[in-house]
Amino acid sequence: MNFIDFVFFFYMFAGMYMMSLFLFLYLCGRNNLFDYPKAKIEPVSIVVPCYNEAAEIGEAIESLLKLDYPKNMIEIIVVDDKSKDNSAEIVRKYASKYKNVRLIVNKRNSGGAAEPTNIGIMAAKYPYIAVADADSAPKPDALMKMIGFLQNDKKVGAVTCSVLAKEPKTFVQKLQNIEYAVIAMTRKLLDVVDAVYVTPGPFALYRKKYLLEAGLFDTKNLTQDIEIVWRLRSKGYLARMCLATAVYSATPKKIGAWWRQRIRWNIGGTQTLIKYRNYLFKAGMLGTFILPFFAFSLFLGIFGLGVFSYLFVRRFIISYLITKYSLYANATLIRMQDVSFSPSILNFLGIIMFIMGLGFTLFYLFTMRKDVIKKHNVFNILFYLIVYLSVYPFIMITGLVKLATGRYSW
Amino acid sequence: MVNPKNSFWLALVFTIIIFLLGLTFGYFIEIYKADVSEEKILGSEIELLDYSTRAELYKNLNLSCEPRMDAILKNADEIYYNALELERYEDSAKFTTMLLLLHKRYDLLRASLWIDSNLVRKSCRQDVHVLLYLFEYKTEDVELKSMQGLYSRILSDMKSKHSDKIILLPVAMDLDLGSVDFIEKANNVSQAPAIIIDDNLVIQGRITFDELESIIFNRNKQ
Numbered sequence: 001m002n003f004i005d006f007v008f009f010f011y012m013f014a015g016m017y018m019m020s021l022f023l024f025l026y027l028c029g030r031n032n033l034f035d036y037p038k039a040k041i042e043p044v045s046i047v048v049p050c051y052n053e054a055a056e057i058g059e060a061i062e063s064l065l066k067l068d069y070p071k072n073m074i075e076i077i078v079v080d081d082k083s084k085d086n087s088a089e090i091v092r093k094y095a096s097k098y099k100n101v102r103l104i105v106n107k108r109n110s111g112g113a114a115e116p117t118n119i120g121i122m123a124a125k126y127p128y129i130a131v132a133d134a135d136s137a138p139k140p141d142a143l144m145k146m147i148g149f150l151q152n153d154k155k156v157g158a159v160t161c162s163v164l165a166k167e168p169k170t171f172v173q174k175l176q177n178i179e180y181a182v183i184a185m186t187r188k189l190l191d192v193v194d195a196v197y198v199t200p201g202p203f204a205l206y207r208k209k210y211l212l213e214a215g216l217f218d219t220k221n222l223t224q225d226i227e228i229v230w231r232l233r234s235k236g237y238l239a240r241m242c243l244a245t246a247v248y249s250a251t252p253k254k255i256g257a258w259w260r261q262r263i264r265w266n267i268g269g270t271q272t273l274i275k276y277r278n279y280l281f282k283a284g285m286l287g288t289f290i291l292p293f294f295a296f297s298l299f300l301g302i303f304g305l306g307v308f309s310y311l312f313v314r315r316f317i318i319s320y321l322i323t324k325y326s327l328y329a330n331a332t333l334i335r336m337q338d339v340s341f342s343p344s345i346l347n348f349l350g351i352i353m354f355i356m357g358l359g360f361t362l363f364y365l366f367t368m369r370k371d372v373i374k375k376h377n378v379f380n381i382l383f384y385l386i387v388y389l390s391v392y393p394f395i396m397i398t399g400l401v402k403l404a405t406g407r408y409s410w
Numbered sequence: 411m412v413n414p415k416n417s418f419w420l421a422l423v424f425t426i427i428i429f430l431l432g433l434t435f436g437y438f439i440e441i442y443k444a445d446v447s448e449e450k451i452l453g454s455e456i457e458l459l460d461y462s463t464r465a466e467l468y469k470n471l472n473l474s475c476e477p478r479m480d481a482i483l484k485n486a487d488e489i490y491y492n493a494l495e496l497e498r499y500e501d502s503a504k505f506t507t508m509l510l511l512l513h514k515r516y517d518l519l520r521a522s523l524w525i526d527s528n529l530v531r532k533s534c535r536q537d538v539h540v541l542l543y544l545f546e547y548k549t550e551d552v553e554l555k556s557m558q559g560l561y562s563r564i565l566s567d568m569k570s571k572h573s574d575k576i577i578l579l580p581v582a583m584d585l586d587l588g589s590v591d592f593i594e595k596a597n598n599v600s601q602a603p604a605i606i607i608d609d610n611l612v613i614q615g616r617i618t619f620d621e622l623e624s625i626i627f628n629r630n631k632q
Contacts, residue, residue: 001505017425024417024424192414289418314552321556322563329618331563345436345505352432 005346007307012349014300019356022189029192033367034244037148041073044143044205046130047120048078049113053134054085056250061094061101063137068144076101077123078134079116082109087134111409113201114217114224121211129206131225135250136202137166142245146205149240157210157237158229160187160199162368166248172258174377176251178365178384184243185364191241197290198226199239203247210237221275222408223268230276233286259395266399267408269294298396305393357385436505443499444508450492451515457485458519462526475534482527483538486577489520490569493580513547514587520579521589527577528609539626540577541565542606544590544599547582554602557616561603564619568626576626 001009046064050057057078064076078095080088080103091103104123106116113133121129128150130143142161149159162184165177190196199206204225211217214231217224229239252258273294279287280295326333361381402408461481493516500509520542527540543565545558562580569578581590583602593599597606605613607626 013425013429016428017421020424020428021417021421024420025414028414028417193417317552318556318559321553322559325556325560325616326563328616329560329564331560331619332567333563335563335566345432345439348436348439349429349432352428 004307004311007303008346009349011300011304012346012353014296015353016349016356019353019360022186022360025189025192029189033188036145036242036244037152039144039148040151041070042128042147042151043073043075043126044069044128044130044147045120045124045126045208046074046076046132047117047124048076048132048134049081049116049120050078050083050087050091050134051081051109051113051116052083052085052087054083054087054090056135057087058090058094060132060134060136061091064132065098065101066140067138067142068140071100074100074143075125077120078103079120079123080105081111081113081116082106110219112219112222112224114219114221117224118216118219121208121216124208127208129208129211131201131204131206132247133202133249135166136163136247138203138247139245142203142247143205145245146242149242150205150207153238153240155236155238156240157207157214157232157235158199158239159205159242160196160239161203161242161244162246163200163202163249164246164368165251168251170253171380172255173251173253174380175384175388176258178361178381179388180249180251181368182361182364184241184246185367187241188243193285193289194238195285195289195293196239196241197229197233197286197294198223199229200249201225202249210235221268221271222264223272226269227272227275230272230286230290233290234276234279234283236283262392262395263399263402264408266395267403270298270399270403273298301393301396302400305397308393354385358382361385433505440499440506441508444506444512447492447496447499447509447512450495451512451519454485454489454492454516454519457481457488458523461485475530478530479535479538482523482530483574483577486520486523486527486579487573489516489523490578490580492516493520510585513582514585517581517585517587517590520581521587521593523577524579524581524593527579531608538575538577540608541568541579541626542593543578543580544583544594544602544604544606545580546584546602548584549602558603560616561605564617564622565605567619568623571623572627 048057048060048064053060061076061078064074065071067074076098078091078101080091082105088103088105091101094101095103102123104116104119106119110116117131120131128147132138138161146159146161150156162180164180164184165173168174168177187196187198201224206228210232211228214228214235218227218231221227232239252261273291276286276291280291281287323333325331358381361384365381461478464478464481493513496509496512496516500513524540524542531538531540543561545561546554549555549558565578565580569576581593583590583594583599593606597609597612599606599612599614601614603614605622607613611625611629613622613625
């Protein structure tokens with residue numbers, strides 16, 4: 001067995017371990033996946049950071065006004081980050097119509113969501129803060145099903161719910177729809193072992209006191225929604241995942257926008273990893289699982305891409321040279337024995353891995369069938385597993401290069 | 411109910427079990443492939459022994475040498491195609507060294523056949539040519555692999571075009587076989603890939619199919 005074989009076996013083992021882990025987590029938590037604690041009606045401030053969202057902000061406010069929660073117990077604070085479009089005008093109209101809608105216009109464009117969110121939190125009157133994206137729409141029951149997690153356990157500082165793709169139309173959006181459903185289920189399984197590591201921006205609920213204690217959202221981090229959870233966790237607080245409700249979030253329609261979004265997420269994730277590196281093996285699940293899991297995933301992605309690139313380039317050069325020499329020598333270019341294939345144990349393990357991955361994806365989609373489209377195109381699922389996920393190492397590398405060279409922005 | 415945090419250990423144990431089962435399965439598949447190859451090599455060895463016995467008989471009975479050459483051609487072809495299959499198996503072998511040992515055994519068989527072939531050729535049919543193809547089995551060098559890929563293609567084209575006039579015997583140079591080392595030294599082979607034509611001419615470096623064909627079939631006419 002050579003080094004490359006060893007690397008392949010290692011990857012197979014790591015992949016199988018993660019799938020086995022999720023299988024056992026599911027077995028442990030399967031009876032409570034969709035459970036949520038009973039809620040008391042307490043006032044909530046909903047902060048909506050907004051920049052150039054004229055097309056979506058109206059719908060976002062409407063969805064917040066439609067929440068199944070007493071209207072006098074909600075205030076909606078939209079913080080406009082000096083939009084160039086008429087977002088502020090639209091919000092102003094809602095503010096004049098609804099007493100519980102407020103508009104704050106930032107003095108400058110901060111270039112990210114963290115600063116306007118922090119401004120909104122500082123202006124909030126109530127002890128619970130919901131943060132919502134200006135292009136997202138939570139289900140009406142979202143707040144009611146999520147708030148109980150905070151009320152019933154003083155250790156809980158943040159709650160997230162399933163983030164699902166809003167009206168997926170393009171092929172890229174349909175793939176994200178599958179991905180989001182898988183991520184939601186995975187996050188709930190991580191919740192079984194107190195390992196929720198992010199409360200995504202589309203809709204999340206926090207305890208204001210803990211946010212203030214932690215120092216609010218990090219304005220320098222590109223994924224402030226990951227960073228804040230790590231910070232809360234580093235201070236001993238927990239994050240919970242509510243699978244019983246969802247928020248529908250606008251997803252990139254085209255591959256270019258999707259690529260840029262994922263690069264940003266990866267840069268933010270890496271920034272967070274670097275910032276909290278000293279917590280390795282400390283602070284409970286943050287240091288013993290979340291941080292090593294992030295670091296290990298990053299290492300596996302980059303190292304795997306390196307090995308794959310090496311093998312691919314090497315194979316390409318050899319094929320090119322043989323073809324070039326064969327043309328010169330007037331010899332056969334392709335023989336049957338060159339394309340014949342004798343499967344090895346790695347191929348068998350690869351097939352087992354693929355079947356397990358497909359099984360998990362189908363099972364996740366089946367479990368989430370109420371919230372995501374009921375019928376998934378088989379081609380989309382296979383494309384998601386084989387192509388879509390394979391792009392991630394390239395995103396990781398690009399993200400790292402941009403982070404190292406400082407060529408990134410929100 | 412199981413403590414959810416034990417899932418980490420349970421998953422590890424479960425993965426190890428699945429992995430060990432997979433490895434065991436893979437090991438037995440390799441053993442099976444080695445058995446198949448061994449059976450074939452045994453068949454080739456028996457045929458070679460049969461040929462040697464017949465060769466002695468023909469010599470004693472002073473009969474035509476034509477059947478001797480036919481036997482060598484048939485035997486060499488069989489070994490050639492069996493070895494190609496073995497190479498395919500070797501590419502997928504991860505655990506056992508059995509297939510490598512079988513490869514060595516095939517190389518020895520071919521070296522032995524090369525000696526016999528040249529003897530018969532000289533005394534019997536000079537229109538048949540014996541090509542001993544020497545290559546490096548373990549090399550990772552890109553340029554060398556590419557050049558060996560070229561030689562392999564040219565030689566299999568040659569074998570296809572002149573199947574009854576060519577005895578093709580590929581032998582690895584780097585498997586620590588004393589007899590193969592001796593053949594290299596005796597023929598001044600300094601590098602792979604190389605072709606020894608009829609025990610007296612060594613070809614190395616870049617060559618075309620037409621040039622090789624001309625060297626093999628026309629050099630005695632000049």
